[in-house]
Amino acid sequence: MKETRTILSTTNLTVGYKDKKGIKPVLSNLNLSLEKGKLTCLLGTNGAGKSTLMRTIGGIQKPLKGEVFMQGKPIRSIDAKSLSKQLSLVLTDRIAPGNLTVYALVSLGRFPYTSWLGTLSQKDKDIIFMAMEATGILEFANKHIGELSDGERQKVMIARTLAQDTEVIFLDEPTAHLDLPNRMEIFHLLRALAVESDKAILLTTHELDMALANADHLWLINQNQTIDSGLPEDLVLNGLLEEAFQRDQLQFDYELGTFKRTSNQSKTKVRLEGDVILKRWTRSALERAGYEVTPDTSDLEIKISGSLKAPLWHLNHNDTTYKTIQELLIQLNNQ
Numbered sequence: 060m061k062e063t064r065t066i067l068s069t070t071n072l073t074v075g076y077k078d079k080k081g082i083k084p085v086l087s088n089l090n091l092s093l094e095k096g097k098l099t100c101l102l103g104t105n106g107a108g109k110s111t112l113m114r115t116i117g118g119i120q121k122p123l124k125g126e127v128f129m130q131g132k133p134i135r136s137i138d139a140k141s142l143s144k145q146l147s148l149v150l151t152d153r154i155a156p157g158n159l160t161v162y163a164l165v166s167l168g169r170f171p172y173t174s175w176l177g178t179l180s181q182k183d184k185d186i187i188f189m190a191m192e193a194t195g196i197l198e199f200a201n202k203h204i205g206e207l208s209d210g211e212r213q214k215v216m217i218a219r220t221l222a223q224d225t226e227v228i229f230l231d232e233p234t235a236h237l238d239l240p241n242r243m244e245i246f247h248l249l250r251a252l253a254v255e256s257d258k259a260i261l262l263t264t265h266e267l268d269m270a271l272a273n274a275d276h277l278w279l280i281n282q283n284q285t286i287d288s289g290l291p292e293d294l295v296l297n298g299l300l301e302e303a304f305q306r307d308q309l310q311f312d313y314e315l316g317t318f319k320r321t322s323n324q325s326k327t328k329v330r331l332e333g334d335v336i337l338k339r340w341t342r343s344a345l346e347r348a349g350y351e352v353t354p355d356t357s358d359l360e361i362k363i364s365g366s367l368k369a370p371l372w373h374l375n376h377n378d379t380t381y382k383t384i385q386e387l388l389i390q391l392n393n394q
């Protein structure tokens with residue numbers, strides 16, 4: 060029999076809030092499964108319910124309806140200590156105490172495994188060291204959390220989760236305060252951890268490009284307060300990604316893999332010919348300047364020649380060649 064890769068699942072799950080005024084469902088009828096060895100990204104607009112869902116399947120918020128299963132067992136039936144050996148959760152709204160050192164905070168990840176005295180064994184210490192090494196925070200092991208930048212603190216929180224060494228890891232916006240190289244590093248690290256250590260990692264993010272490039276699987280919150288799940292590329296090609304973020308004057312560019320603003324104003328059409336990369340960046344500048352790039356024959360045509368490092372743009376209107384896109388745009392604006 061084929062081994063099931065699902066480690067966490069939900070059946071008819073509805074998540075949301077309840078108060079004196081009544082019930083407020085945020086996401087309904089969710090039948091999801093999270094697989095081992097995969098990095099899953101949870102995407103959705105602001106307020107769509109990402110944190111609410113993460114808290115609910117992490118066992119710290121009660122579902123309004125339905126059930127969450129961990130290794131086939133209802134999560135509500137698992138005691139807190141056992142659950143903390145199976146699942147770790149990094150929430151952005153949990154601010155780490157500033158007076159702890161980095162090492163002390165990462166060590167807290169070992170709490171499910173230590174005795175009530177909290178004494179760390181050599182194995183605990185080795186795991187703490189590996190978690191700090193993997194996240195690149197060894198150099199500030201003795202600093203206090205309060206002395207760190209937001210990005211550094213983010214890495215410390217991830218290291219604490221790694222030290223907890225659970226099969227399931229949830230992270231709410233783990234790259235929120237990070238610059239581009241660090242964002243790429245964290246996504247790479249989390250994916251490697253999922254694949255190499257066979258963990259199921261779920262993270263929320265607003266970074267569409269990072270999610271599309273790195274996620275094995277997406278959970279995409281749609282406009283019907285439910286979730287579409289699948290391979291990122293499938294959700295792009297079947298239009299569900301565009302639908303989930305649908306707004307007036309916003310359109311998904313299927314070639315560039317990003318959203319762009321549209322307008323109803325009629326635009327001058329222009330046809331581009333030449334190297335794929337040079338066309339891509341020329342198109343980007345032309346569209347920002349209000350032109351519509353078309354594959355059809357057009358009155359206005361630009362031929363791009365030369366090499367990537369020394370490109371040339373040739374404009375059919377005046378039979379002149381330009382060395383930069385800026386020069387080309389100045390000429391087009393003056394026509």
Ligand SMILES: Nc1ncnc2c1ncn2[C@@H]1O[C@H](COP(=O)(O)OP(=O)(O)OP(=O)(O)O)[C@@H](O)[C@H]1O
Nearest residue numbers: 076077083085103104105106107108109110111112
């Ligand atoms: N404690 C609460 N009580 C009642 N409603 C809440 C509570 N917390 C959040 N909500 C509401 O639940 C909905 C989902 O919120 P949630 O924080 O889960 O969204 P999110 O997708 O994580 O948003 P963001 O991308 O802005 O972080 C929102 O409408 C929000 O106003």
